[in-house]
């Protein structure tokens with residue numbers, strides 16, 4: 645693996661966590677005035693530099709991938725539930741409903757479907773915010789990348805736009821890790837990924853949106869739109885993140901998504917030192933152990949090298965059985 649690829653792989657994990665932490669104090673705010681954009685880590689409901697549920701769920705997913713060397717939705721749901729029982733300060737409404745259902749004894753297959761039936765229009769950003777570990781594991785295997793990106797969404801988010809959003813974002817991440825330029829990766833993902841027409845239209849228009857048209861809510865369409873707008877209208881990691889987190893509203897989640905994308909595009913070295921030094925968060929929750937920059941680098945290295953011939957064999961046999 646060449647050095648630039650390693651930097652890009654590491655940039656995804658660190659970029660996502662940094663974007664989450666940078667957006668954390670701006671969550672639920674109005675957009676910052678254009679002349680007064682926040683560019684530093686600030687304290688909010690958590691200390692400055694602290695990541696939130698977006699990164700915590702990604703860590704749970706990453707640990708499952710590393711433990712089993714494959715995406716096993718049952719194991720992922722068990723790990724999400726373990727995280728949820730440790731009382732995280734912030735959990736999305738849809739994710740709460742699904743994990744409550746699993747906690748009451750429902751299977752992972754049924755829980756998300758039951759909740760989706762109760763709220764058919766619910767299409768939140770809770771699965772797209774945490775999907776990057778699949779891109780790090782499958783950056784060189786497109787078939788596994790698409791299958792597992794979609795499957796990890798199904799554990800909590802079964803809406804077709806949520807599922808397609810994960811495949812789309814991870815397609816872009818994987819292509820950029822492999823050296824494709826951001827706009828080319830965007831166009832190719834748009835051509836390759838099956839998705840409902842509404843999401844496709846949002847993605848098509850995202851790069852040309854004006855700042856004051858962006859709502860940046862918890863709707864998956866809004867998060868994907870903001871992240872693409874930020875990535876494709878700037879040319880540094882720092883500017884992409886600054887633009888997106890200052891939209892306010894679901895700032896941490898849009899920050900995590902644009903952070904993963906921009907990390908893949910520009911690599912670890914392009915992430916401002918001041919942000920990397922501040923990055924922190926307790927993991928597992930209530931363990932007293934604090935994760936920092938080097939832990940995310942190690943995690944990225946492990947994920948990137950974890951897909952072996954065994955995983956391929958299991959994947960092939962399951963796909964044949966399905």
Ligand SMILES: [Mg+2]
Pocket residue numbers: 696697698734896897
């Ligand atoms: Mg959050």
